[in-house]
Amino acid sequence: MKPVLTLPLFAAALMAGCASQGDTNTTADATPPIVFVHGNGDSAALWQTTYWRFESNGWPRSHLHAINLPYPLARDDDGKPQPGRTSTAEHRDYLKKEIDQVLRQTGASKVVLVGNSRGGNAIRNYIQTSMQQTGTVAVSHAILGGTPNHGVWSRAGEREGNEFAGTGSFLTGLNAPKNAAGDEVAGPVRWMTIRSDNNDKYAQPDAGWPASTGKPTGVDYAGPELKGARNVVVPGIDHRETSYSAPAFEATYRFITGHAPVRLDIAPESQVQLSGMVTGSGIDPLDAKSGNFANNLPLPGAKLEVYAVQPDGPDAGARIGQPLHVQTIAADGKWGPFRAQANRPYEFVIGAPGYATTHVYRSGFPRSSDIVILRPERIAEADRAAKQIVILTRPRGYLDAGRDRMLLDGRAPAGLPPHGGMLASSKLLLQETAPRAVQAEFNGERLAGRSWNAADGEVTVLEITQ
Template sequence: MLIRRHLLGLLAGLALLGGCATAPSPSLSEAPPIVFVHGNGDSAALWLTTLWRFESNGWPRERLYAIELPYPLARDDDSKSQPGRSSTAEHMAFLKAEVEKVLRATGAQQVVLFGNSRGGNAIRHYIQNGGGVATVSHAILGGTPNHGVWAIPGFREGNEFSGTGPFLTGLNAPKNANGDEVTGPVRWLTLRSDNNDKFAQPDGLWIGAKGKPTNVTYAGPELKGATNIVIPRIDHRETSFSPAAFAAAYSFITGRATLVRDIVPESRIELGGVITGQGVDPLNPATGNFANNLPIAGAELTIYATDAATGQRTGAAAYTRKVGADGRWGPFTAQAGTAYEFEIQAPGYATTHIYRSAFPRSSSIVNLRPERIAAADQDAQALAIFTRPRGYFDAQRDQMRFDGQTALPGVPPAGAGVSSAKLKLPSAADRAIAAEFNGEKLVGRVWPAAQQRVTVLELTY
């Protein structure tokens, strides 16, 4: 009944706001700066389509900021230092510094904060304990495990995702006589799935404990005192990066419905970003690679226009760059309607061929990360990876195909918790390899693993 009430409330609200659909888009002075905070192990690049949707509804590009935490993974125990990972205190301090930069750059008095998953932990920590109550007008949390990924007394309570640990119990302590869990006068919105968020599950399947109760419900991301919206069947990442999540966030900030639901193409498209790497887990160096957002100085990027039907390069390189210490590349002027291959070469990594759909708009957060070939894959003739950064694959919900297969390797028959699939191909013969997801189709080429080359088909939507 709670789920139905929340959903009906959202639909009714959007219907009432529909009469404002012809209202003018916010001006530079009216549109508050929005700071987007990515999740655990992720990067600023995941906000790509969300930024495009805000821009398509008139939000000035210079008022949209997607920050990037250098070490995005949480510590196993928040109180103990761990190489390549960040504590809640470090995460909050980074966010605080970034907000202060945005306020100085824009002259605004307050910002809106929009966080996905772990990003919401930093937002709550900053507002409650770091002075953000004065600098934040609205806080939007997509899929944040506000009551933990697990809430088991005595089990990993030092971890920031423990619902019975000191970090979350401190954030969730009642703030007033009503028992509100949010800090005022900031306005709060939570966005969650009805039952398809891998980190809001009563069973411990997605934390490696199938059959063990987590003591967390599907409503775990909700907060007392916030506006809590439920969107059916979305997965953990889609709580922030889906069109429905954008529409709810836009309406919450502006008080009116979106002017357009689709991404509006631009006539001139300029792309840029950062090439970042992977750390090596000192406890498991053979297979324990993990994400960081540190630049790879000296990495070489070559961009080719491709035939969308075959993945073949259609001419000479359209752009080449050896990046400096900051890892940054661009600007590259892309052609509307053209699919591209991004070839990355960097010491210690396989030459990675990333195939992307045509870009409809400009972006400075087209961040790229080369792959390593794991020891278990050294016997492959060729490797191809199909990845969806802004969501997961759901065999019951999505229409998918990878090199002719409808059952993606590693994707379970039920539930949304896997965002990439990998094929170990028996032949390295040059040919097209295709992948499809709910209407978005990617085509790349097969490259020999013996030459330390990997194919990546990366979805945009």
């Protein structure tokens, strides 16, 4: 039977569980290099607050590395080439190159791997392949948040070529027993999974959750667990929060170090420097009606401007003076460095041919970051009748109307189900042309921006940090 731990009592048990798998405090390096692997369609930027929490507990920034998979979406059928998407083998090999580079740079003998969702598939595939080929692997710990280890669906004959099919060859190969006990994970790596009790959209017994349709998926809430791993359950968290939330960080830190972090909040820095990439998105070449799909490719030629903005009051979101940073993006897609004022809110303006001029408003940055990834929007056909478009987005989690305290322009965000972590964004479509302040609040985080005219090809994005 799989060991399962739940909050709020999981902390003490997790300490004991770590000891049972080996005392990590005896390692020569108390802060081993960590490689973070984002999920399907996501980017390295989602690990930003996780970086900050590790740094706030003494982890050197040089030992924190996040891959940024150029084509982060899985293929519909893993065995068939599909433009703009990656196979499980390509994903695994990309991760291997990053691990090899981190080992060379740091001189470490092993890394820690932390993955969210699809990122966990690549981690498992890399470890299993390495063990099969060489009998060893340069990994000490593997932490998987919300990884659909037994599939998003698991019904015989249903899309079994897809890497998320529980009855498909990819997952059945990973889950094959590794020892006489039937464990699904192999040593000497120490394994941990983190899952929600019932709020992970990709670990649901009903395919139509939260509005049940009665069509079973063949999986359940415990689908992310693995036999032989330490399996942690955090009530109420959503799919992305299995990796990017404070409780997920605490569980991860304890598992790696064998002791509690000193702090869960983020320690501010006196000097903040920001940099990252400007990336694009495209139209799926296999289906022109499918709309935008994400990639992490550089967007050369894009223009970036950064403005300080008023944090509150009647002029909330209004620019303060001239742009503080102006840059035309080169072939590598990189932007920065930009020396920011700690905890000062900013507006990032990205303009590129074929995209809407996108005004991204962010809360103040308490610490430096080199994974600030900016992506311009396209205006969807369904939204073209609106005079102004404001998008509230939460990259590191979902917007749960039954759980979260949130407002967009003084009202509940539109388009969300009454409960459940299903959607990461909400749109406010306005039929007015005069620019004005638009404010948002999410569980205590407040940010403000300005509305812009969609007829001029401009879109507002309010991006939640937490």
